[in-house]
Amino acid sequence: MKTIKYILGILFLLNISCCVNQKKKDEEQIKETVTKYWKAVKENDLQSYNNLIYDSENYPGVTASELFFLNKHYNAINSKEKFLNNIKIKDTTDIIPSVKMKYVQYTYKKENDSNNLKKPLIITLMFYKQMGFDKIYYPGILQNHIGWDK
Structure with a gap:
């Protein structure tokens, strides 16, 4: 009877270890994708x-225009290489609460906007495990970018 308890205990610990290792692998995959x-x-x-x-x-205009915008403002919004050094992965859900997703989000406020008239630029990279963490799930990554650069 004690042997069965020990075996079950070991299996339980191995299961937890596998889950922790998988979460770590998932986060490393997301970080690698964000870096790329x-x-x-x-x-x-x-x-x-x-x-x-x-x-x-299916979204050639969206991806091309967002890349153009981000590249044009890359030096300003990433002046201190903060994007690569500040990858914080958070959990979220889609419209359906049972659909678990992860995301990395950056918020950039213009430095020369002392009156706070411009909304901050928000860059959100969404990830959905079923599609793989090596892909960003939504093509629309930018928020508040229309008129932001003026």
């Missing part, structure tokens, strides 16, 4: 950029 994303933005590489976006062939 910012490299594609910096280099203005549309093909690499599109390879990181799930179903990007």
Whole structure:
């Protein structure tokens, strides 16, 4: 009887260990994808950029325009290389609460907007495990970017 309890205990601990290792692997995959994303933005590489976006062939205008905007403002919004050093992965859900997703979000406020008239630029990279953490799930990554650069 004691042997069965020990075996069950060991199996339980192995199960927890596997879950922790999988979570760590998932987070490493997301961080790697985010790093590749910012490299594609910096280099203005549309093909690499599109390879990181799930179903990007159905949104060629969206991906091209967002890459253009981010590349144009890359030096301003990433002046201290903070994007690569500040990858914080958070949990969220889709419209259906049972659909678990992860995201990395950056908020950039213009420095020369002392009156706080401009909304901050929000960059959100969404990930859905079923599509793979090597792909960004939503092609629309930018928020508040219309008129932001003026």
